[in-house]
Amino acid sequence: MSIRLGANRYGKSESRVVRIVRDTARHEIHDLNVSSWLRGDFEDAHVAGDQSAVLPTDSQKNTAFAYAKEHGVSSIEDYALALGRRLLEASPAATGALTRVEEYAWDRISVGDDARGHDHAFVRRGGDVRTTEVDRSRDSVQVVSGLTDLIVLKSTGSQFQGFLKDDYTTLPETDDRILATALTATWRWSGVDVDWNSTYAEVRATLLETFATTYSRALQETLWAMGRAVLESQPGIAEISFSAPNKHHLLVDLSPFGVANDGEVFIAADRPYGLIEATVTRDDE
Numbered sequence: 228m229s230i231r232l233g234a235n236r237y238g239k240s241e242s243r244v245v246r247i248v249r250d251t252a253r254h255e256i257h258d259l260n261v262s263s264w265l266r267g268d269f270e271d272a273h274v275a276g277d278q279s280a281v282l283p284t285d286s287q288k289n290t291a292f293a294y295a296k297e298h299g300v301s302s303i304e305d306y307a308l309a310l311g312r313r314l315l316e317a318s319p320a321a322t323g324a325l326t327r328v329e330e331y332a333w334d335r336i337s338v339g340d341d342a343r344g345h346d347h348a349f350v351r352r353g354g355d356v357r358t359t360e361v362d363r364s365r366d367s368v369q370v371v372s373g374l375t376d377l378i379v380l381k382s383t384g385s386q387f388q389g390f391l392k393d394d395y396t397t398l399p400e401t402d403d404r405i406l407a408t409a410l411t412a413t414w415r416w417s418g419v420d421v422d423w424n425s426t427y428a429e430v431r432a433t434l435l436e437t438f439a440t441t442y443s444r445a446l447q448e449t450l451w452a453m454g455r456a457v458l459e460s461q462p463g464i465a466e467i468s469f470s471a472p473n474k475h476h477l478l479v480d481l482s483p484f485g486v487a488n489d490g491e492v493f494i495a496a497d498r499p500y501g502l503i504e505a506t507v508t509r510d511d512e
């Protein structure tokens with residue numbers, strides 16, 4: 228019998244790093260969830276109990292906090308690039324470092340009629356979360372930007388019909404339904420010379436506008452339309468991937484009460500949900 232160690236990696240997950248920029252009276256906040264992993268030759272740590280090559284996950288966590296100050300957080304991508312570079316430098320046995328960062332957005336509290344909002348009081352913005360994943364090896368780097376939990380709904384402009392039917396198919400065809408999802412999207416950049424913050428806002432706006440303005444014959448078609456629109460407008464993006472739970476809204480039968488329901492009252496079913504996933508990519512990638 229031959230047994231060997233397979234793929235392995237290790238790191239610190241979900242350090243909640245909050246960086247306040249307080250160089251002036253008008254503070255800024257970056258509220259992050261940071262995870263890192265090192266991969267490489269860590270065989271001895273597993274099979275011989277020898278930890279001499281292992282940079283502790285505690286040190287990885289400390290670096291995440293120190294770098295929030297030493298490098299700063301101009302964007303989560305820029306921060307993750309720097310953190311990954313440092314972890315790789317600090318760990319000779321590592322061949323790669325993966326850094327994942329989520330950012331929770333805060334808005335300034337508006338006070339009176341001052342449109343600028345308060346200098347140092349914030350209210351957490353609900354909704355979607357910006358994400359990045361930076362994968363560094365010794366001679367390459369790959370940046371994926373993204374968002375998760377972008378909850379969107381169309382109250383019409385969506386159908387689902389003409390689908391394959393078998394003995395177990397009961398779903399009625401519909402030419403007018405609610406389409407809703409909590410979108411996760413990740414887009415891979417072909418380089419790193421990118422304005423991370425402005426492109427993030429542009430991609431998010433493109434996703435929303437395409438969702439709103441495209442008639443949907445299925446969530447699959449909507450993902451394709453959103454992906455195409457992003458690749459058409461952002462030459463630096465090589466591919467975009469989606470994970471989209473179909474948040475079913477089922478028409479409630481009000482006829483027992485003698486009440487008509489022409490697409491007006493729905494039950495939002497949380498489970499089960501269809502899960503539609505797709506990647507839209509350039510031909511030459």
Ligand SMILES: O=c1[nH]c(=O)c2[nH]c(=O)[nH]c2[nH]1
Nearest residue numbers: 387398444445446447473501
């Ligand atoms: O947009 C949809 N795609 C499907 O694949 C599917 N399947 C289903 O039951 N409803 C839907 N809706």
